[in-house]
Amino acid sequence: MCNIYLANENLFVTVSNSRFPAIVAGLLVALVLTALTSATIGPVSIDLSTVAKATVNAVGVPVGLSVTTETGTVLGVGVPVPTPSLSYHYPFDFAVADTSETIVRKIRLPRIVLGASVGFALAAAGTVMQGFFRNPLADPSIIGVSSGAAVGAVAAIVFSIALPLPLMAFAGALLAAFAVYAIATQNGETPVATLLLAGVAIQTFLGAVISFLLVQSGESLREAVLWLMGHLHNSTWAEVEVTLPLALLAVGVLYAYAHDLNVLLMGEADAHALGIEVERTKRLLLALSSVVTAAAVAVAGVIGFVGLIVPHVMRLLVGPDHRILLPTSALAGASFLVAADTLARSGAAEIPVGIVTAAVGAPFFLYLLRRREVHTV
Amino acid sequence: MIEVDEVAVSLADVDVLEGVSLTVEAGEFVGLVGPNGAGKTTLLRAINGALDPGSGCVRVDGDRMDALSSRAGSRRVATVPQDTSVRFAFSVEDVVAMGRTPHRDRFRGDEASASHVDRALERTETASLRDRRISTLSGGERQRVFVARALAQDAPALVLDEPTASLDINHAAETLSLVRDLVDDDRAVLGAIHDLEAAGRFCDRLVMLSGGEIVAAGSPEDVLTADALAATFDVESVVTPNPVTGTPAVTPVSTTDETTRQVHVLGGGHVGARAITQLRAAGHEVTAGPFPHGDTARTVAERLDVPAETVAPFSELDRETLARTRERIADAAVTVLADLTLAPSAVQLELASAAPRLVVVEERPVSERTSGGDRNARRYERLTAQAPQSHIDDIANAVASAATNPPDTSVPEEYRLTKDDLQGTR
Numbered sequence: 001m002c003n004i005y006l007a008n009e010n011l012f013v014t015v016s017n018s019r020f021p022a023i024v025a026g027l028l029v030a031l032v033l034t035a036l037t038s039a040t041i042g043p044v045s046i047d048l049s050t051v052a053k054a055t056v057n058a059v060g061v062p063v064g065l066s067v068t069t070e071t072g073t074v075l076g077v078g079v080p081v082p083t084p085s086l087s088y089h090y091p092f093d094f095a096v097a098d099t100s101e102t103i104v105r106k107i108r109l110p111r112i113v114l115g116a117s118v119g120f121a122l123a124a125a126g127t128v129m130q131g132f133f134r135n136p137l138a139d140p141s142i143i144g145v146s147s148g149a150a151v152g153a154v155a156a157i158v159f160s161i162a163l164p165l166p167l168m169a170f171a172g173a174l175l176a177a178f179a180v181y182a183i184a185t186q187n188g189e190t191p192v193a194t195l196l197l198a199g200v201a202i203q204t205f206l207g208a209v210i211s212f213l214l215v216q217s218g219e220s221l222r223e224a225v226l227w228l229m230g231h232l233h234n235s236t237w238a239e240v241e242v243t244l245p246l247a248l249l250a251v252g253v254l255y256a257y258a259h260d261l262n263v264l265l266m267g268e269a270d271a272h273a274l275g276i277e278v279e280r281t282k283r284l285l286l287a288l289s290s291v292v293t294a295a296a297v298a299v300a301g302v303i304g305f306v307g308l309i310v311p312h313v314m315r316l317l318v319g320p321d322h323r324i325l326l327p328t329s330a331l332a333g334a335s336f337l338v339a340a341d342t343l344a345r346s347g348a349a350e351i352p353v354g355i356v357t358a359a360v361g362a363p364f365f366l367y368l369l370r371r372r373e374v375h376t377v
Numbered sequence: 378m379i380e381v382d383e384v385a386v387s388l389a390d391v392d393v394l395e396g397v398s399l400t401v402e403a404g405e406f407v408g409l410v411g412p413n414g415a416g417k418t419t420l421l422r423a424i425n426g427a428l429d430p431g432s433g434c435v436r437v438d439g440d441r442m443d444a445l446s447s448r449a450g451s452r453r454v455a456t457v458p459q460d461t462s463v464r465f466a467f468s469v470e471d472v473v474a475m476g477r478t479p480h481r482d483r484f485r486g487d488e489a490s491a492s493h494v495d496r497a498l499e500r501t502e503t504a505s506l507r508d509r510r511i512s513t514l515s516g517g518e519r520q521r522v523f524v525a526r527a528l529a530q531d532a533p534a535l536v537l538d539e540p541t542a543s544l545d546i547n548h549a550a551e552t553l554s555l556v557r558d559l560v561d562d563d564r565a566v567l568g569a570i571h572d573l574e575a576a577g578r579f580c581d582r583l584v585m586l587s588g589g590e591i592v593a594a595g596s597p598e599d600v601l602t603a604d605a606l607a608a609t610f611d612v613e614s615v616v617t618p619n620p621v622t623g624t625p626a627v628t629p630v631s632t633t634d635e636t637t638r639q640v641h642v643l644g645g646g647h648v649g650a651r652a653i654t655q656l657r658a659a660g661h662e663v664t665a666g667p668f669p670h671g672d673t674a675r676t677v678a679e680r681l682d683v684p685a686e687t688v689a690p691f692s693e694l695d696r697e698t699l700a701r702t703r704e705r706i707a708d709a710a711v712t713v714l715a716d717l718t719l720a721p722s723a724v725q726l727e728l729a730s731a732a733p734r735l736v737v738v739e740e741r742p743v744s745e746r747t748s749g750g751d752r753n754a755r756r757y758e759r760l761t762a763q764a765p766q767s768h769i770d771d772i773a774n775a776v777a778s779a780a781t782n783p784p785d786t787s788v789p790e791e792y793r794l795t796k797d798d799l800q801g802t803r
Binding site: 134257260262263267273274277278320321 | 530
């Protein structure tokens with residue numbers, strides 16, 4: 001494994017535990033401000049106070065849950081697809097012009113909230129993976145999650161499978177992650193190095209499958225390629241309703257394991273001597289971060305770099321302690337993706353957000369690299 | 378406290394431990410000594426529950442370690458690892474607090490943490506380092522921090538894997554006397570210690586492990602005997618009481634002559650290559666050549682930084698190279714003729730004749746490596762008649778003993794370099 005540990009120690013900050021809540025609160029405020037600002041930007045400019053009012057109006061309290069079952073067709077066979085739907089009560093009702101309210105509530109907000117959820121999920125998963133692999137190159141898709149999702153999604157597009165695309169992508173993502181895990185596991189042990197190599201091999205293989213599907217795609221090529229680039233176009237509240245709770249829940253559980261992740265950084269033998277059930281913890285961390293990543297990739301496609309650079313940058317700012325690193329990375333990832341998506345949609349023609357994150361993220365990352373700040377996890 | 382009963386461990390079909398039994402009582406510091414590969418680390422790993430013994434069992438405080446969860450096990454045995462390098466910028470306090478992991482509730486945390494951490498820092502005199510990043514500490518400081526972490530773990534048994542391996546003597550003594558203090562708090566401590574004298578000085582008892590078995594156990598005076606050391610470590614030694622501490626002091630007595638000599642290797646191919654490698658490994662200052670370009674021995678010489686002359690392809694050995702080689706051979710205490718191939722020219726024989734002492738290695742009969750006619754073969758035989766022969770595997774010893782012979786100064790007239798010899802040489 002290419003672990004390069006030449007950290008410039010002086011750049012690391014050790015943040016005392018007492019400052020954790022303040023930092024997290026600050027990042028939350030930054031996220032809300034970014035989101036509101038983003039909602040003012042678009043073909044129609046809407047001022048901040050209108051956006052704020054419309055946003056508050058959009059805050060709903062879930063009061064009921066119902067499940068309807070629709071039937072999808074896969075290869076000519078009807079498959080029941082359960083669709084949960086929540087009913088909400090909206091406690092606020094500020095006076096806002098109808099058009100503005102519709103634009104903010106129906107078009108911009110779902111996209112912004114979905115972007116925040118996806119950024120939150122990817123950055124959190126990236127943080128966990130970098131710590132887990134003790135490797136600065138690790139990112140959320142290192143064990144094949146994104147490639148698996150891409151195969152599922154592209155297959156859905158190319159073969160016009162009647163199942164919802166996000167479901168196909170989600171299933172593909174988890175299948176790929178599970179395959180990598182199963183291949184790398186022997187006698188109940190999953191060496192991290194083997195996992196990494198198996199991940200690379202499966203990613204390469206799935207890359208070939210994607211290329212093959214694209215060659216076969218014909219008319220649907222454009223749609224497939226756009227999906228692969230990562231996008232938040234046409235986001236709906238329905239997607240938010242699935243992704244956001246899933247991401248919050250899984251990251252919440254990951255947060256409960258932040259201390260274990262710290263101890264794992266000391267090495268597996270040491271972690272065992274300190275009372276960590278190493279293999280079980282590894283399984284859990286892998287499963288959770290795969291689910292988090294899958295939930296993000298399924299709705300937004302392959303958005304690169306968020307899960308790689310955001311954790312690195314936050315590690316520089318708050319240090320290696322996952323109890324602070326995990327929540328701050330997740331919140332910073334959310335703000336970053338909202339900002340990047342705003343950029344992506346504010347030009348004359350909308351471009352996939354994956355292009356923006358990579359185009360903005362890569363030079364920034366290289367800048368950090370040249371300043372010798374990012375050489376370590 | 379720690380009871381090891383007939384523990385056997387095999388890793389990858391190799392028996393690493395074979396029926397090891399020992400006990401460590403509370404308030405006792407037992408040192409585990411033995412050569413590398415004796416199974417010390419494996420035994421410690423069996424004790425802290427990192428690996429399950431194939432047979433036998435380890436009990437700590439009456440409970441079988443292999444039946445306990447990692448969490449329950451680590452409440453009984455704290456471990457100070459051999460490798461304390463931490464590549465992450467955790468503060469010293471963070472690292473020590475990690476010792477509280479087995480006592481920590483996932484959701485409620487650990488209320489006693491702060492007080493245990495404070496006490497551990499205090500006890501190991503690392504409180505002043507509290508906010509330093511662990512990765513900026515020296516080896517000795519780091520070792521103390523890891524002892525502090527083990528203290529915070531609040532376990533009745535403590536195992537240490539080579540706690541002093543990477544420390545200089547003052548820090549090693551400091552660390553071991555700190556451990557000694559902890560023993561007096563009624564802890565049972567077992568430490569693998571490679572420094573025999575330090576082990577003898579700080580431990581109550583020693584257990585000597587060799588080849589996966591206990592070969593000696595008892596007080597330091599009983600275990601550290603010249604006989605036991607000779608059998609276990611394969612080293613002649615003198616054991617005397619240390620005048621300062623009164624504990625056994627071990628002085629290894631070298632049996633091999635370690636003097637570095639200048640040795641030249643003449644003749645290439647795989648025999649030449651092995652001669653260079655072995656002489657170099659034996660610590661000699663080796664020169665070699667001349668070799669044709671692309672010869673195995675030349676590649677080896679280059680890799681080992683052994684000065685060697687090379688003949689460029691399709692060209693002749695020039696006068697300058699020849700003179701340089703001759704000088705080297707004359708300077709060398711011993712010149713090794715490594716399965717020398719006799720070319721039509723007698724250059725190599727001429728060079729060999731400059732050597733004060735020769736050692737001959739022959740793998741092929743002379744007839745098979747002569748292309749220069751019977752005259753060269755006869756010259757070769759005459760030149761090497763008095764020289765000791767050696768097998769290639771024994772070359773280092775042969776050179777060492779040859780070097781003690783008086784130099785052979787009689788250089789027959791016929792080996793003087795002639796102008797003809799310089800021609801047609803490759």
